[in-house]
Structures are given as C-alpha cells and as structure tokens.
Amino acid sequence: MTLARLPIFILLFFMAACTENEPVVKVDMSKVESVAPLGSTSAITYAYLPQYSHSVSFERHRRLLEYLRHKTGLSLRQVFPNTFAEHVKMVERGEIDISFTNPFVYISLARLGSEAFARVVEPDGGANFQGQIIVRADNPAINSLADCRGKRIIAVDPNSAGGFLYPFGLFFDHGITQKDFQEVAFATGAGGRQEAVVLAVYTGAYDVGTIRKGTLDIVRDKIDLDQIRVLAESRPYPGWVYSVRKGFDPAIKDKIARALLDLSASRHDDAPVLAAAGMIDIISAHDEDYEPIRTLIRRLGLNGDFQ
Amino acid sequence: MKSLFSRLKFETKLNLGIIAIVLGMASVLLPVVAKMTSSALVTENKLRGAALVESLAARAVNPLLAQDYLVLRNLVGEIGDVVYAFVQNADNRVVTHSFAKGYPVELVDANRVGSNERVNVQLIDTGQIFVYDFAAPIMVAGERIGTVRIGLSKSRLNATTKQFVSALATMFGGVLLAAMALGSIFARTVTRRLAKLRAHAEDLVTGSLDNLAVLPGEHFCWEIMNCKETSCPAHHDRVRRCWLVPDTKCACHACIIGPKPSSCRDCPVFLQNVGDEIQDLAESLDFMAFTLRDHIRGLRDAEQTLTNQQRLLSTVLDMNPDLISLVDTRMIYQTSNRAFAQSVGKTVAEIRGLNDFHLFSEEEAERRNLEGREVLITGERVDRQERVDGPDGRKWFHVVQIPVHDESGRIVSLLRMDRDVTDIKEYEQQLIQAQKMESIGKLAGGVAHEINTPLGIILGYSQLLKEDAPPDSQLSQDLAVIEKQTKVCRKIVADLLGFSRQGQTDKREMCFNNSVMESVSLVRHSFELDRVQIVTRLDDSFPIIYGDPEKLKQVWINLLNNAKDAMPESGGVIVVVTKLKTPLGIVTLDVADSGTGIDEVSLKKIFDPFYTTKSVGKGTGLGLSVSFGIVKDHMGEIRVDSPLPSDFDLPPLPEGAVKGPGTIFTVDIPLDHGSEY
Numbered sequence: 015m016t017l018a019r020l021p022i023f024i025l026l027f028f029m030a031a032c033t034e035n036e037p038v039v040k041v042d043m044s045k046v047e048s049v050a051p052l053g054s055t056s057a058i059t060y061a062y063l064p065q066y067s068h069s070v071s072f073e074r075h076r077r078l079l080e081y082l083r084h085k086t087g088l089s090l091r092q093v094f095p096n097t098f099a100e101h102v103k104m105v106e107r108g109e110i111d112i113s114f115t116n117p118f119v120y121i122s123l124a125r126l127g128s129e130a131f132a133r134v135v136e137p138d139g140g141a142n143f144q145g146q147i148i149v150r151a152d153n154p155a156i157n158s159l160a161d162c163r164g165k166r167i168i169a170v171d172p173n174s175a176g177g178f179l180y181p182f183g184l185f186f187d188h189g190i191t192q193k194d195f196q197e198v199a200f201a202t203g204a205g206g207r208q209e210a211v212v213l214a215v216y217t218g219a220y221d222v223g224t225i226r227k228g229t230l231d232i233v234r235d236k237i238d239l240d241q242i243r244v245l246a247e248s249r250p251y252p253g254w255v256y257s258v259r260k261g262f263d264p265a266i267k268d269k270i271a272r273a274l275l276d277l278s279a280s281r282h283d284d285a286p287v288l289a290a291a292g293m294i295d296i297i298s299a300h301d302e303d304y305e306p307i308r309t310l311i312r313r314l315g316l317n318g319d320f321q
Numbered sequence: 322m323k324s325l326f327s328r329l330k331f332e333t334k335l336n337l338g339i340i341a342i343v344l345g346m347a348s349v350l351l352p353v354v355a356k357m358t359s360s361a362l363v364t365e366n367k368l369r370g371a372a373l374v375e376s377l378a379a380r381a382v383n384p385l386l387a388q389d390y391l392v393l394r395n396l397v398g399e400i401g402d403v404v405y406a407f408v409q410n411a412d413n414r415v416v417t418h419s420f421a422k423g424y425p426v427e428l429v430d431a432n433r434v435g436s437n438e439r440v441n442v443q444l445i446d447t448g449q450i451f452v453y454d455f456a457a458p459i460m461v462a463g464e465r466i467g468t469v470r471i472g473l474s475k476s477r478l479n480a481t482t483k484q485f486v487s488a489l490a491t492m493f494g495g496v497l498l499a500a501m502a503l504g505s506i507f508a509r510t511v512t513r514r515l516a517k518l519r520a521h522a523e524d525l526v527t528g529s530l531d532n533l534a535v536l537p538g539e540h541f542c543w544e545i546m547n548c549k550e551t552s553c554p555a556h557h558d559r560v561r562r563c564w565l566v567p568d569t570k571c572a573c574h575a576c577i578i579g580p581k582p583s584s585c586r587d588c589p590v591f592l593q594n595v596g597d598e599i600q601d602l603a604e605s606l607d608f609m610a611f612t613l614r615d616h617i618r619g620l621r622d623a624e625q626t627l628t629n630q631q632r633l634l635s636t637v638l639d640m641n642p643d644l645i646s647l648v649d650t651r652m653i654y655q656t657s658n659r660a661f662a663q664s665v666g667k668t669v670a671e672i673r674g675l676n677d678f679h680l681f682s683e684e685e686a687e688r689r690n691l692e693g694r695e696v697l698i699t700g701e702r703v704d705r706q707e708r709v710d711g712p713d714g715r716k717w718f719h720v721v722q723i724p725v726h727d728e729s730g731r732i733v734s735l736l737r738m739d740r741d742v743t744d745i746k747e748y749e750q751q752l753i754q755a756q757k758m759e760s761i762g763k764l765a766g767g768v769a770h771e772i773n774t775p776l777g778i779i780l781g782y783s784q785l786l787k788e789d790a791p792p793d794s795q796l797s798q799d800l801a802v803i804e805k806q807t808k809v810c811r812k813i814v815a816d817l818l819g820f821s822r823q824g825q826t827d828k829r830e831m832c833f834n835n836s837v838m839e840s841v842s843l844v845r846h847s848f849e850l851d852r853v854q855i856v857t858r859l860d861d862s863f864p865i866i867y868g869d870p871e872k873l874k875q876v877w878i879n880l881l882n883n884a885k886d887a888m889p890e891s892g893g894v895i896v897v898v899t900k901l902k903t904p905l906g907i908v909t910l911d912v913a914d915s916g917t918g919i920d921e922v923s924l925k926k927i928f929d930p931f932y933t934t935k936s937v938g939k940g941t942g943l944g945l946s947v948s949f950g951i952v953k954d955h956m957g958e959i960r961v962d963s964p965l966p967s968d969f970d971l972p973p974l975p976e977g978a979v980k981g982p983g984t985i986f987t988v989d990i991p992l993d994h995g996s997e998y
Contacts, residue, residue, distance in 0.1 A: 041425060
C-alpha cells in the first residue's frame, strides 16, 4: 500500500467501524385501544394495616395469602390502604373483609362491628407486644423518662398502638403527658412510619422517638443500631389481631380462622409463611382480650375513636 | 498539475494547504464524530431510559399494589421528554398510559422483558419516528406484579446528533476561516521577507553586492563576550555574524566558519543573534555576497594585473623589430606582433585566425607550414638563418621556432621569431673584407719590403752601368729602360708599403682646408683641359686636424683623379666639400662627381687592393686601397655612395657635358688626436 492511499484506507476503516445494525420492530401506532375496566372481582379482600410500605406489606403477607387460598380454596386478594384512616374507612365501606391491624385500630374497627377472631404470636413478645422509647445512644441529656420533659418527641401515628399508645401510656404512668414535651410530632407518609421515627431520632431531627418493639430489627440494614439506645419499654399489650368486618359470612370467617390457626411453625411448609409475616404462631382471639387497650385509651384521655 | 501548483504563489499554496488540512480533517472527523456522538448519545439515552424505567418500576410498586391508578397515571405523566409511558399489570393488561387517546395495541407486545431481567430495550419503528422502547418488570419480593414501558425518541437523538454535527461543521468552517486568515497573515509575513530576499538575490545577480539582506545585529560578539582581541577578524566587523567570519580567535569557543555550526549552539553570541530559517538564508546570502565580492575584487585585481601585463607584453612585442608570431597546433595564427603584421601587410587584429597560405606565397607558405608542423611534431626548436630575396633586395633573417608547452607538457602552440640580420650580415662581410685586406696588406708589405732592397741594388747598378755606357748607345738606352721600369717597381712597392701602413708617417697639426686646396690647385688646371671643373665648398672655420699632410694630399689627389676618370668625354663637374661637425668631433670631406657612377657590385669591392675598373695600364687598383689605409691610419672612415643622393646640390655642368648618376666619396677624419697624440 502506498502512502497516498493510507488516508483513504483510514477513512474507510473509521466508517466501517462506525456502522451498526439494530433490530427494529415495526409498530402501527394508529391501532389504539382504551384501558378496559378491570371489572369487579369476587375475591375476599385482605388488608394489612399500613404500618410499613406496601411492598413490605405485600412481601410479608404474600405467602400467607397463598397459603389461605390453597388451604381454603377461597379467592383472596390483598389490598393496600394508604393510611390507617383509609384502612378504617375501607372496612367501614366493606372494601376490606379481613383486617390485620394493631389493637388500637381494632378498637376503632370493633366499634364499626368488626369481630376479632385470631391474633398473632410475635417472635419476641409472645401474643403480646410492647412499645419502645428510643434516643440517640450518644445523647447525654436523656438518661431517664423524666429527662424527656421539654424535649422534642416523635411518634409513629396517633393511631399507632406500639408506636404511640403504649409508650405514651408509660409516660403517663410516670406523670408525663403530651403537654410536658416541647414538641410532639408524628411520622408522615403512607406506610413506613415506624422506620421514619427511628431515622428521625437517628439523624437528630428529634430527641426522643416512640416505636413498637421489633422495629429496630427491620431497620437494621439501614442504620447503625449502635447509635440508637432504647430508653424504656412499655408493658406488654395484646398483639396484632385478625378481624372480619361487620356482616362477613361467619362460615367463611371460621374457615379462614381454622386455616390460620392451623398454621404451625414446626411444620416445614408453614414455617416460611409465618416467618415472612413476622409471626411464630396464630392463636384464636376474642374481643374481650383487648380490654386493657380500651382501659389505656381511657386513661390517656383519648376518646377511643380512630383519629 | 504539478507545474501549475509549482507556479502558484507561496501564500496561495499555504492557504490551499490549510484548506486541504481542515477539509480533510472535517471529512474524516465529521462522520467519525457524528457516529461516535450518535453512539454515545444512544448509549447514554439507553442508560437514561433504563434508569427511568427502573425508577418508574420501583415507584409504581405501591400504587400498583394499592391499585391507585391516579397515582400511577401521575407517575407516567411525570416523566418528561418521553414519547410514551405505560404500566401493565401482572396479566399484561395496560392499567395506565400517557397516550392522549388509547394506547397502540401492537405496542403492548412489541417489547417483552423477562422477570429475571432488569430492563429490555427494543428499537421500534412507528413509521414516523424511531423509538427506543424500554421495558422493566415491576417486582415485589421476587414476584412480578406488572411491567413498566417507556419510549424515548431516537429520531430526536438523531436530530441532536445532526445539530451537533452542524455545530461541529460550523466550527470547522470557523476554524477554516480563522486558519486562512491567520495563514494569510503568516504567509504574507513570510512572503514579504522572501520577497525582500528575492530582491536581494536579484541585486546579487545584477552585481550589486554591497547591499545587506540582514541588518547588522544590535550586539556584536566583542561586546557580548567583552572581547579585547582587536586582531580577531570578527572584531569590529559590523557586517557579518561572527560565525560567518573565518579564522576568528575566540579562545573559549571553537568558532568554525559556516552557517550555524554545532559549536555555536551554546554560545551567548549565537543565542542572542540567531534568527529563524529565513534570517539564516539571508545571512547565507550576505555571506555569499561578501565572499563573492571578495572573489570579484580578487578577480578584478588579477584582471587588472593581467591587462597590465598584456599591455606590457604587447608593447614589448610591438616595439620589437623582430617578426614574432604564434600559431596553434593547426597552424592557425593566434597572435603576432606589429612588425610581423606589417611585414605581411595586415594589422595585428587581422592576423588572428589566418594561416600561412593567407599571408605568404604558396611556395613560402608551404615551406613555413612544413617546417612549423615538423617542430610541433618533434618538439625540437629550429634556429637558423634564412636568405630572402624580395622586392626590397636581399635580406637575411635569423629564424627561431620554439614549441610552447602547457602545464602537462603537451605542445599547444608554436612561437616563431624572424630577426632581420641583414645589417649584421653586411658588417660581417665588411669585417671579413677588412681582415682580408689586412692580411693582403701584411703579405704585400712583407713582399714589398723584401723586393725593395733588390730593386734598389738593381736600380743602383743600372744607374752605374748607365754612367759607364756611352750616352747614345743602345746599352745606355737599355739601361735607361731598366732604370725606368725599376723605378716603376719601386713606386709599386712604395704604394704597397703605404697600403700596409708600413711606410713612414709624419703627423702634425695641419689645416684641413689647406691640405684640400693644395691638392685641388695641383690638378685643377690639367682637369680643366679635359673639360672637368672643380667646385670647392670649404668650411669657413678652417678646421685643424692632426695628420700627415702629404699622405692626406695623396688621398685627396687619388679621389680627385678617380672622379675625373669617371667623367665621360664630354666632361663634367667635381664638387669638393669640407664640413666641420664639432658635435661628432669630425671633419668631413665630400668629393662628388657627375660621372658615370659605380655599379652595385663594384661598390662592394672598390676598396679591395688591385681591384680596378680601369683598362690595363691605366691603373694598378691600389689607389683607393692605399687611400683606405691612410684614412684608417688617421682613425677615420672612408665610404662611397653611387649614384649621388637626390638632394645633393650639384652645380651646373660645363656646356656639352653629360650628367651621369654620379658618385660621392666621403672621408671623416676625427678632430680628436686620440691616443697617438
């Protein structure tokens, strides 16, 4: 090759190197269709009080629902209310047949005619569960409940049992009411509020936080738990409860109740179902099991309605 | 094409070069950059699309789970510059989309993504535009609850690419214009200097070597180096850089003559004064001009010297009476001196280029040619004498022919010199004659001396016998005859002794004119009887000489008698002239006659002893020989000329006399007494 032809060769080389071929799919954009209505489904609706994000809720109860579908032969569908209030409203409107809620919300649902039929046994607290008061581990100013006076406090939700009612009951037992705090705030947003409270304390946005016991394990992957100190824990109260709405078919309720009660952590197939839902067992429950909650509500001066 | 390009101006060439470079770069780079840009944009767009669709898939989890279609609709509407976005549920049914009116049915199945894939990208041709379709699964806890799809316009990417390429092309155009402008300024700067250089070179060609292409630097080597070496040739040389001056005397710098020698690289003088290549060229031109000027000056000096020498040589040659000529190996005349040119009737300039046959008769030319060629072949010089009988009489030449060699010893030409030696030849003849006469004189003297004594005895005895013999007797008459003839013999012997100067001389101071007049008086009367007149024109100053009056009178009477004898029967005139020539220290006697003259052959022999033109019994032929001897004895000269010179003032002849060519004898006697006094 002579020198004179070298530039031509280089040019051809570059042009060849730049050529690319991508597969193309032809689409006729003129053929359009409207979104068809999904239509009504006859499935039994199942909702998990949105204390976590929908995906967490979905992940926790997906296997349980599959188990129930398989066990009862019923068609069940999980629905995801965005807030506690929406959950209550949906129960009231009959859009949620089976609710899995905290005892405080259950008190509200019970007023709407819901009926408890099962409750869960959690890994750390048996059938009951507790609330926790947390501060930053390196906060030297708060070493006791009394030190919380005048501080900024954040709670999960006014309707949260472990995240608000139980810790504030503990404060009340120690003579501290909401008025004694500089500020009382609640986590906002749809779901994930327990984690939000931990993060608010962790970042120093608030001095004190109230959460249900077990939350710290959930946020273990997000923050360094050594930075969080548990200041106090409330007494155990009855844990989360399954209830059916008013007017739900009792036979189906029983069928479901039996299926739930039939779950056993010792069984190989059931263990992952329970573990995914954060339970170790499901036991039967009755409305009277929740009297201590009603008592606490009254002591705190709350009207017991959903707020 | 090449010659056309070579004829273009440098500035045009530079601009064409810049245009070619920029256009070449644009041609090569624009497609490459366009492709690269397009590829980068596509890649970036795919990454962006993947990020968007993944983000949308993540954000769509909660609203999809909550069946919150308003939120879903807001989500797909939030994404800015996408062509479309839509969400499918687990059953692949479109639950929300960003299309204004329904979603394209074919689009739903145009791109599939697996549950284990993050994103799948598919290029879609809608017939109007190209769209990159991104599909991402909506996963919760490992379960797929739906699919998110968004479309990004590839056509817009292409437009962006085109925009970029247009901007790049515009930039190249700007660069081209700027480069041309800067190139033009640069070229003009360079060409202006080159034009000055060219003008300078043209000056050099036309011989103007004193101008400088480079102005002398502000700082000179002796200033920078603080050099005190005034004998250095670079010292105070305000024209040349020191590296162009030979034999500088820098002790610490090995300065060598020549443009930018390596030894100058670190020299502060060089670093301060050095310029770019054009300045180097200009300095080289200056150096060349300087050297050329020196050479030309040297050549002019040499030429002047050569001219002077040529003129001198020409003068020497032209002043030389010898005939000098130079021929080349072809026998063609290269040059000659003036004498030669005149001898052949030409000028010196006309001689060049001719040959012998142009200049001489065929016979002589042939002879000269053969002889010349012989010398050229053999290399042996010719040195001989040559007799030439020409219209001007007989002449003798001494001919020398010499071969001329060049540096390598080869014969390149032939030099011929012809010297006129006719006079020398005559002198030679005269010398021979004189020697001959001297020998004869000695011989005659010897013989006469030996004969004189017996003649005296014969005379004495004959006179004694005559006295004893009866006066009228036959014996007395016979004795008288013996006495008479013996006296004749004694006279002849006396003349011979006089000729050989063995006779007695009695020199003294005497009046030259008186001597002449006594002789004239003695013969005047008898001459007149023969119708011969004597006219005297004697010098009034009465010159006195030192000589023998009797012998001189013998000479004068001899000359007068010879003049009279040369007269025809009708008579004639004899003119006797004396002249005192004081500057020459001589006194001259002329004896001229109007007689029959002497022929040329006789003129040469006239002083020979016993040579006579007279009839037997009228003369012995010893008269002029004796006169020659007497004049020589007086340190003088005697010569003869016939016919008379035309300007000689001859008086009128006696009536009836016939005028002949005439003869004139001239005798010079020195006034100076010489060593004999």
